[in-house]
Amino acid sequence: MKKILICAALLSAFVVNPATAQKKKKRVKAQPVIQLSEEELIKQARLEQMTDATQKIMFVDSIVVDKDMFLGKYAISPESGTLCRYNEMFKNGSKPESYLHINELGNKCYFSDKDKAGNMKLYTSDRLGNQWTEPAAITVLDDDNELEQMNYPYIMTDGTTLYFAAQGSGSIGGYDIFETRYDSETGTYLKPENIGMPFNSTANDYMYAIDETAGIGWFATDRNQPEGKVCVYIFVAPETRQVYSAENYTKEQIKQFADISSIADTWGKGGERNNALNKVREIRNGNGHKEDAKNKISFVINDDVTYNSISDFKVSGNMEKFKQLNEMRALAKTLSDKIEKAREQYANGDMTVRNRLKATILANEKENEKLEMQIRQLEKDIRNSENILLNQKRANHYE
Structure with missing residues (x-):
């Protein structure tokens, strides 16, 4: 009996428990290899290159705000023009997605609008008198058709450098600048x-x-923000482009600067940041006095009377006419500068350049001559109407 029990025990040692067998057969499921498309690989490579070339920027402040209200956190001075929505400028409710920038002279604007295919494009318009010209499409060289849905234009005071945002294969995300x-x-x-x-x-x-007057910049982003919110970053505009050197920073540190993980890490000792904050406050405080500055004028009515404020005009409609007069004067100056520049190019150019510029110069000179005549006539009309009213009041006073 003892021998039988020993044999049974030895036999049971070789019998595999079903549960144990299942455990032994269980294998870790291999993860599928994700195949990136060629476009995604290109975008990934561009992202890595951009990260390595991250620009060294001091961020002064950051403000989280509703997406529809982000422009309210910008505070550019009058010398840099005016930023607003297209609908606010032209009282038009049909273009809620269009944004507009008017130059510092107030005689040229840049804005976005949809074309017939529904793709957002950039346009420009000039102000002649109290009317804006028909929008002209801005031709941007994009041979590879990398950009689409162009929006948010901003022209620098040089009248040449244009910033805007766009989507498409040229960007690394949604909208890029x-x-x-x-x-x-x-x-x-x-x-x-x-x-x-x-x-x-x-x-x-x-x-x-x-x-450019204050050396302060702004941009908006929805990175790391909940739906419907954006962050407006205020930064010190760099005079020259500098990048974070791989010799002084690790790859991870550069990535954090690229992602703007902490604006405090860009402050240094803090002195430059405090100066920048003071400039931002000065701009914001100055914005409240824009109208006062605009109201200061010098317009000779006669030998004894000179108006020093736009509110000095007595005749109904002359305030608006004087504003129109200033706009025409600004346009005439812009046109004169354009003619002078074309003349210089004509003098230094070869025969091909001269032939191309000749007709343009003549046309601009003719337009400028016509504009100067309109300016003189408008000045005369304003002056005469004011003098008539002043003389009437003087006569009534002595009666």
């Missing part, structure tokens, strides 16, 4: 360049604006 320059020789804008990081990301980044 691009820079281009006007080529007076061809009458087009050069191929736009992605301005890189930290301004751009895999999220939407847009409305890049620089106040």
Whole structure:
């Protein structure tokens, strides 16, 4: 009996428990290899290159705000023009997605609008008197058709450098910010360049604006933000482009700067940041006195009377006429500068250049002559109507 029990025990040792067998057969399921498309691989490579070339920027402040209200956090000075929605400027409710920038003279604007195919494009318009000219499409060299849905334009005070945001294969996310320059020789804008990081990301980044007077810039992004919110970053506009060197920073540190993980890490000792904050406050405080500055004028009515404020006009409608007069004067100056520049190019150019410029110069001179006549006539009309009223009041006083 003892031998039988021993044999049974030995036999049971060789019998595999079903549960144990299942455990032994269980294998870890292999993860599928994700195959990236060629476009995704190109975008990934571009992202890595941009990260390595992240620009060294000091971020002064950041403000989270509702997406529809982000422009309210920008505070560019009058010398840098005016930023607003297209609908606010033209009282038109049909273009809620269009944004507009008017130059500092108030006689030229840049804005976005949909074409017939529904793709957002950039346009410009000039102010002649109290009317805006028909919009003209801005021709941007984009031979590879990398950009679409162009929006959020901003023209620098040089009248040549244009910033805007666009989607498409040229971006690393949704909207990216691009820079281009006007080529007076061809009458087009050069191929736009992605301005890189930290301004751009895999999220939407847009409305890049620089106040050159204060040296302060703004841009908006929805990176790391909940739906319906954006972050407006205020930064010190760099005089020259500097990048984070791989010799002084690790790859991870550069990536954090690219992602704007902490604006405090860009402050240094803090002195420059405090100066920048003071400039931002000065701009915001100055914005409240824009109308006072605009109201200061010097307009001779007669030998004894000179108006020093726009509110001095007595005749109904003359305030608006004087504003129109200033706009015409600004336009005449712009046109004169344009003619002078064309004359210089004509003098230094070869026969081909001269033939091309001759008709343009003559046409602009004719337009400028007509504009100067309109200016003189409008000045005369304003002056005469004011003198008539002043003389009537003087006569009534002595009666």
